[in-house]
Amino acid sequence: MPVSVKSPFKRRSFLHRILFSAASSAVGKPNPEIKSTAAAPSSSSAANFRKVIADIADGWHSDIAVDVINTSVDLAGKQMTSHFDEFPHALFASRHNSYAPWLKDKRLDAYFSAIHPPYLRGVRKDPNKNGTIVDIYRCWTIWQVVTQLAKVEGDLIEVGAFRGGTSALIAHALSITKQSNHLFICDTFRGVVKAGEYDDMYRGGEHSETTIQAVTNIVASFLPTESFSIEAGVFPEETGQFVSGRRFKFAHLDVDVYQGTKDSANFLWSHFSPGGVMVFDDYGLYGTEGVTRAVEEFAAEHTDAMMIYNFNGQAMAFKGLNTS
Numbered sequence: 001m002p003v004s005v006k007s008p009f010k011r012r013s014f015l016h017r018i019l020f021s022a023a024s025s026a027v028g029k030p031n032p033e034i035k036s037t038a039a040a041p042s043s044s045s046a047a048n049f050r051k052v053i054a055d056i057a058d059g060w061h062s063d064i065a066v067d068v069i070n071t072s073v074d075l076a077g078k079q080m081t082s083h084f085d086e087f088p089h090a091l092f093a094s095r096h097n098s099y100a101p102w103l104k105d106k107r108l109d110a111y112f113s114a115i116h117p118p119y120l121r122g123v124r125k126d127p128n129k130n131g132t133i134v135d136i137y138r139c140w141t142i143w144q145v146v147t148q149l150a151k152v153e154g155d156l157i158e159v160g161a162f163r164g165g166t167s168a169l170i171a172h173a174l175s176i177t178k179q180s181n182h183l184f185i186c187d188t189f190r191g192v193v194k195a196g197e198y199d200d201m202y203r204g205g206e207h208s209e210t211t212i213q214a215v216t217n218i219v220a221s222f223l224p225t226e227s228f229s230i231e232a233g234v235f236p237e238e239t240g241q242f243v244s245g246r247r248f249k250f251a252h253l254d255v256d257v258y259q260g261t262k263d264s265a266n267f268l269w270s271h272f273s274p275g276g277v278m279v280f281d282d283y284g285l286y287g288t289e290g291v292t293r294a295v296e297e298f299a300a301e302h303t304d305a306m307m308i309y310n311f312n313g314q315a316m317a318f319k320g321l322n323t324s
């Protein structure tokens with residue numbers, strides 16, 4: 001299918017330049033254009049707005065949307081120009097949905113003290129920091145899913161570990177809920193691979209600043225070393241052999257690009273137990289439309305997968321319900 005790519009850099013208003021220049025430079029993303037009729041703020045509100053954006057500059061677009069609403073600059077719901085016509089984007093966040101249950105779950109304290117808090121920021125910039133580049137909202141999804149899978153048969157796998165932040169979260173969830181299943185942790189340890197025409201933010205080689213030892217150390221602080229293994233290489237071509245013959249109840253796919261997501265999901269789904277859950281990171285995020293495309297193709301091809309989009313930048317496939 002032909003891909004239409006639009007320039008995000010045209011026709012940006014003053015407000016939009018403020019909004020996205022700080023945030024985009026911090027996260028290394030292209031600046032999106034927003035189709036908005038909102039008026040430019042006064043100079044004092046513009047200064048305040050700059051401060052808000054600077055404060056959250058290490059965050060992602062969902063954080064930005066929340067702060068935009070809080071500063072009364074109402075961009076929520078406004079459509080953004082997408083790079084791919086098939087995947088429209090709009091700023092959204094609900095004023096009424098602010099419950100943050102991770103703040104009261106004391107079981108997470110040990111995790112947050114091992115992984116750089118708060119909101120796990122700064123990891124991209126400082127290779128010496130333990131951590132994850134997955135935000136707290138998505139971490140909370142992973143935590144909820146894994147802690148509730150105790151009664152389902154099967155092992156667990158993460159494809160795309162980087163410095164092991166979400167691997168450690170899965171390990172901690174297993175340990176807390178006394179699940180003795182094996183955790184496979186897969187990464188190339190040379191960064192993102194298989195970036196292609198559907199991936200506008202990734203070119204290949206990103207997130208290579210990690211080591212097997214660093215991931216081993218952080219995961220081993222939550223789980224005995226015999227309960228997990230680290231498989232280095234491209235999944236599934238180079239490391240799929242290590243998981244063949246296994247049944248799975250959980251997978252966290254976080255490889256950032258179209259082809260890697262598609263190959264990993266297709267390889268693993270036939271090994272999934274009924275009741276198992278596959279979590280796709282980056283679904284719906286601005287700049288990772290390759291993942292969104294791969295997930296939507298996966299959903300169309302697998303009628304035994306019930307799909308949920310949680311609006312945090314994740315999709316989930318629940319195995320076992322015939323949805324056709």
Ligand SMILES: C[S@@+](CC[C@H](N)C(=O)[O-])C[C@H]1O[C@@H](n2cnc3c(N)ncnc32)[C@H](O)[C@@H]1O
Pocket residue numbers: 131132133134159160161162163164165166167186187188189190191192193194206207208233234235236254255256260
């Ligand atoms: C966004 S990072 C993962 C972030 C991580 N989950 C965290 O908690 O911060 C993506 C990772 O996927 C890895 N990766 C990409 N494609 C892969 C593939 N086909 N097989 C194995 N690892 C892959 C990259 O090396 C990179 O470390």
